[in-house]
Amino acid sequence: MKSIYHPEIDGLRALAVVSVLLFHGFPAFLPGGFVGVDIFFTISGYLITSIIFKELQTNQFSYWSFYQRRIRRIFPSLVVVLVACSVVGWVVLTPAEYELFGTHLATSAGFVPNFRFWREAGYFDKEALTKPLLHLWSLGVEEQFYLLWPVILGFGWRFLSHHLNRLMLLIIALLFGSLTLSYFTIHVNPTADFYSPLTRFWELGLGGFIALLTIYKKFQIHPLFKNSVCSLGGLLLLFAITQFNEQLAFPGLWALIPCLGTGCILLCLNSSAVGIQPSIVLKTLKQPLVVWIGLISYPLYLWHWPLLSFARILEGQELSTLLRSFLLILSVLLAFLCYELLEKPIRKQQRPYWSLVLLLLMICLLSFGITLRKQDGFKHRHQSQLMADPSTMVLGEFRDSIRRPCHIVQQMPSDLDCFEDVRDPVRYALLGDSKAEALFYGLTAVSTTTGRWLLVDGVHPPPPNASSDKLDEHLAKSNMTFHLINRDPQIKVVVLANALRGIFPIDPKTGMITGVGNSEIQLENFDGLISSLEQAGKSVMFAIDNPTFPDPTSCISGGLTSSNFLNQIFYRKANPYCTIRYEDQLAGTKAYRDWVRQLAAKHPRMQLIDLPAHLCNTAENRCQTTENGAFLYSYSDHISDYAAKKIGALITTMADLTQNSLGK
Numbered sequence: 001m002k003s004i005y006h007p008e009i010d011g012l013r014a015l016a017v018v019s020v021l022l023f024h025g026f027p028a029f030l031p032g033g034f035v036g037v038d039i040f041f042t043i044s045g046y047l048i049t050s051i052i053f054k055e056l057q058t059n060q061f062s063y064w065s066f067y068q069r070r071i072r073r074i075f076p077s078l079v080v081v082l083v084a085c086s087v088v089g090w091v092v093l094t095p096a097e098y099e100l101f102g103t104h105l106a107t108s109a110g111f112v113p114n115f116r117f118w119r120e121a122g123y124f125d126k127e128a129l130t131k132p133l134l135h136l137w138s139l140g141v142e143e144q145f146y147l148l149w150p151v152i153l154g155f156g157w158r159f160l161s162h163h164l165n166r167l168m169l170l171i172i173a174l175l176f177g178s179l180t181l182s183y184f185t186i187h188v189n190p191t192a193d194f195y196s197p198l199t200r201f202w203e204l205g206l207g208g209f210i211a212l213l214t215i216y217k218k219f220q221i222h223p224l225f226k227n228s229v230c231s232l233g234g235l236l237l238l239f240a241i242t243q244f245n246e247q248l249a250f251p252g253l254w255a256l257i258p259c260l261g262t263g264c265i266l267l268c269l270n271s272s273a274v275g276i277q278p279s280i281v282l283k284t285l286k287q288p289l290v291v292w293i294g295l296i297s298y299p300l301y302l303w304h305w306p307l308l309s310f311a312r313i314l315e316g317q318e319l320s321t322l323l324r325s326f327l328l329i330l331s332v333l334l335a336f337l338c339y340e341l342l343e344k345p346i347r348k349q350q351r352p353y354w355s356l357v358l359l360l361l362m363i364c365l366l367s368f369g370i371t372l373r374k375q376d377g378f379k380h381r382h383q384s385q386l387m388a389d390p391s392t393m394v395l396g397e398f399r400d401s402i403r404r405p406c407h408i409v410q411q412m413p414s415d416l417d418c419f420e421d422v423r424d425p426v427r428y429a430l431l432g433d434s435k436a437e438a439l440f441y442g443l444t445a446v447s448t449t450t451g452r453w454l455l456v457d458g459v460h461p462p463p464p465n466a467s468s469d470k471l472d473e474h475l476a477k478s479n480m481t482f483h484l485i486n487r488d489p490q491i492k493v494v495v496l497a498n499a500l501r502g503i504f505p506i507d508p509k510t511g512m513i514t515g516v517g518n519s520e521i522q523l524e525n526f527d528g529l530i531s532s533l534e535q536a537g538k539s540v541m542f543a544i545d546n547p548t549f550p551d552p553t554s555c556i557s558g559g560l561t562s563s564n565f566l567n568q569i570f571y572r573k574a575n576p577y578c579t580i581r582y583e584d585q586l587a588g589t590k591a592y593r594d595w596v597r598q599l600a601a602k603h604p605r606m607q608l609i610d611l612p613a614h615l616c617n618t619a620e621n622r623c624q625t626t627e628n629g630a631f632l633y634s635y636s637d638h639i640s641d642y643a644a645k646k647i648g649a650l651i652t653t654m655a656d657l658t659q660n661s662l663g664k
Contacts, residue, residue: 006269009043010294011285012262016040017297019241021304021331025324032244035258037138038203038251039237040301042262044142045149045207052150053215056157066150068355074143075358076342077299077335082109082365085132085306091561092314092570094390095377097553100126102372104133109366111143118195127551129312135305137195144197145204153208164216171209178202179253186252193251200251203259210263226268227279233264234281293332299343300335307331316554316575385567386558387574388626392642393552395634396441403444406454408484413477420454427451428655429485431459432497434638435545439497442644443651450656454491456481460498463521464528482529486536493539493655495609496526499637500545500592510577511548511637512588519595530603539658540603541651544596546611546643547585547623550575552633555625579624582616607658609651615643 016039023033055061082105089101107116114137120126128134152174160167182199185192193199240258248254265281284290293300307327311319319327346354372378379391406418407426417437420426421444428451430436430443440455447453459478462471471479485491500506505517526542533540549555555578559567586593589612600606615632616623625633627642634640639647 007291007294008265008269008282008285009047010291010297011287012039012043012265013294013297014290014292015237015285016043017300018293020301021328024305024308025328026321027246030241031246032241034246034250035237035240035244035255038255038258039262040138041142041200041203042207042210042259042266045145045204045209046211046266047207048146048149048204049153049208049211050215052153053157053212056153061154063150063154068352070143070146071355071358072346072349073343074139074298075362076346077302077338078139079358079361079365080338080342081299081302081306082133085310086365086368088306088310088570089132090378090381091566092310092572093377094386094556094560095379095381096390096393097130097313098377098381099373099375100377101132102369102377104131104136104369105372106366106369108133108136108140109362109369111140113137114140114144114195114197118191121191121195126553127312129309130553132306132309134309135301141195141197141200142204145201148201149204149208168209168212171205171212175202175205175209178205179256182251182255183253186249190249203251203255206259206263207266210266214267214269229264230268230279230281233261233268234279236261236264296332296335296339298335299338300331303334303338304328304331313553314570314572316557316573316578317550381560386556386560386572388556388629388631390556390631392630392640393634394641395438395638395644397641399441402441403455406456407490408488411484412456413480416459416477416481417457418455418481419457421447421452423447423452425452425490426454427490427659428493428495429454429456429488429491430495430497431456431481431485432543433458433460433499433502435499435543436495436497438634438638439495439543439644439647439651441641442639442646442648444648445641445645446648446652448652448656451492451659456485460502461522461525461529463525464531482532486532486538491538493541493658494533495541495543495651495655496529497543498545500548500589501637503595504592506548509550510580510588511585513591516591519591523595523598526599527602530599530606534603534605539605539607541607541609541654542596542599543609543651544593544611546615546637546639547580547589548637549625549633550577551636552578552625552631552640554578555631555633579622582612582618582621582623585612585616585623607654609647609654611639611647614647614650615639 016036019030019033019036019039021033022030023036027033052061052066085101086105089098093101103116104113107113113133117131117134117137152171156167156170160170178198178201182193182202185196185199236257240261244250244254244257265285268279268282278286304327307330308319308324311323311327315323346358402422403419404422406412406420409418412418419440428443428447430440430453434457436455437457440453440457443453459481460475461482462475462479485494500513503517503519503522504513505515506512507514530540530542554575557572557574559571561567561570596608600608612623617627625631630642631640632643
């Protein structure tokens with residue numbers, strides 16, 4: 001039974017891939033373009049199910065033949081893109097970046113990248129555009145579906161082919177279960193809902209269900225309503241692409257809109273309407289240029305993201321409109337070459353030889369990715385032309401050997417981190433958010449026998465005199481922590497280290513303050529906390545937050561190879577905001593410094609630790625992310641071990657002097 005070719009399906013593919021490209025290149029122009037992936041999922045489920053069931057009906061289905069076709073369809077362009085990314089990565093990525101790339105390469109070649117990116121997502125995750133293979137998460141979901149779906153259909157055909165309604169009910173139950181799981185997961189763990197094949201299963205399965213409806217003619221659209229259904233599908237897709245945005249709890253139930261829109265159009269393709277003019281939706285999808293884009297949509301999807309990603313890494317900042325436009329056009333050219341020179345010739349080959357060769361190449365790529373990880377991104381690669389050593393961009397390198405659970409851990413809320421120096425005596429406490437943790441490792445490295453350090457991470461000052469039952473869960477836990485520190489006779493000195501951005505709103509690009517925020521409330525809260533600590537006999541220090549720079553990976557500049565030619569072509573530029581004038585930093589954070597002065601005026605005995613003054617080159621009126629060939633920052637706006645040791649020596653000296661004066 002030969003399948004009927006519907007050019008409209010390639011038109012749908014074109015709509016999907018163009019939506020994704022425009023979203024990645026110009027997100028403000030097409031905020032919902034990410035639903036192109038969901039359109040792809042539904043189309044894939046429809047086509048795969050149509051192929052499998054028509055072969056089952058003629059007793060021609062073979063799992064081996066099915067997967068051979070999948071290999072010939074998926075592997076050629078994917079192998080080329082993965083090889084190209086590996087070569088470019090060797091030239092432009094630092095060892096740490098190349099090591100992470102190796103992990104992504106191995107999982108992509110093994111078709112499980114969605115699980116890896118799911119695991120990486122969170123507070124410490126890198127910027128999406130600096131991961132050249134991030135877009136392959138969707139390919140992983142598709143291939144995982146292809147492993148399970150043929151088995152389900154084969155089982156259904158063998159045992160339920162004479163009870164078609166039961167087979168339909170089984171598939172409906174699976175789709176409903178997956179959609180229900182997605183609905184509940186989106187509210188508990190949005191990342192899991194996005195990457196999990198279980199919560200995405202229904203999107204591909206919906207396409208499969210529509211395919212079965214059309215094959216068995218279980219649902220026919222009346223000719224008079226065909227154009228209306230097509231128009232409804234087009235409107236649903238248009239609404240999703242233009243009106244959705246990244247703030248939605250997506251996929252969840254929102255994914256129903258683009259998937260049902262795609263389903264409506266697919267249903268129309270198999271409904272005859274003699275004497276009725278095709279709808280404008282189908283006419284548009286059948287346009288030659290649209291169909292051509294659909295034909296190259298797969299390699300186009302593969303190429304566009306690595307081009308944007310590597311360009312972002314090299315530029316160190318947001319790409320210009322002109323450069324993004326050029327890269328998207330280049331991706332079309334590369335996709336066309338892959339389609340004409342690789343995909344079309346290889347798809348025509350029926351011998352197992354080609355499938356085995358492609359499979360072997362993919363195994364080689366998987367092995368190379370594992371090697372990259374085990375060899376730490378090949379540290380021996382020449383890096384002397386970089387402005388600073390990326391290996392210094394590290395925080396808590398020896399954390400497991402220098403810390404232990406703190407002595408009050410049994411009394412602490414179970415989900416708060418409490419660590420202390422493995423050595424005694426522990427007399428100093430560092431309290432705050434992740435900025436406190438960044439300081440802790442440097443303090444531990446330079447502490448003296450006069451006093452060692454304790455860290456409680458993730459605490460914020462609660463409103464003064466507030467009872468725990470009137471606080472939210474987080475502040476109640478913070479309140480409990482501060483009471484424990486107050487009552488602990490071991491602790492003599494307390495350092496408070498909290499991020500500026502938790503007090504004032506800031507521009508993420510420049511790090512400068514943009515408004516008042518909740519600074520008045522925070523002033524009252526810190527005032528109450530410091531008063532309670534001082535009343536308990538503790539000496540209090542307040543760390544003025546460090547300057548806020550872009551992620552330090554965007555501040556890497558120079559060449560990474562021994563070839564001057566390659567270093568000129570693939571020269572990494574630093575984000576222009578990686579260096580600012582010290583006086584501009586002071587002016588941009590003036591409201592925060594005034595806030596600190598108000599707090600200090602209320603507590604004359606409190607000592608201030610001016611981190612910007614010690615991290616910036618005040619003599620040259622310059623603040624930057626590097627110093628003496630080392631990075632002062634590790635991730636986001638957090639200082640590195642190098643900077644933490646530098647600041648730690650100052651704080652430890654102040655704490656020791658305070659401890660000695662208290663002893664006297």
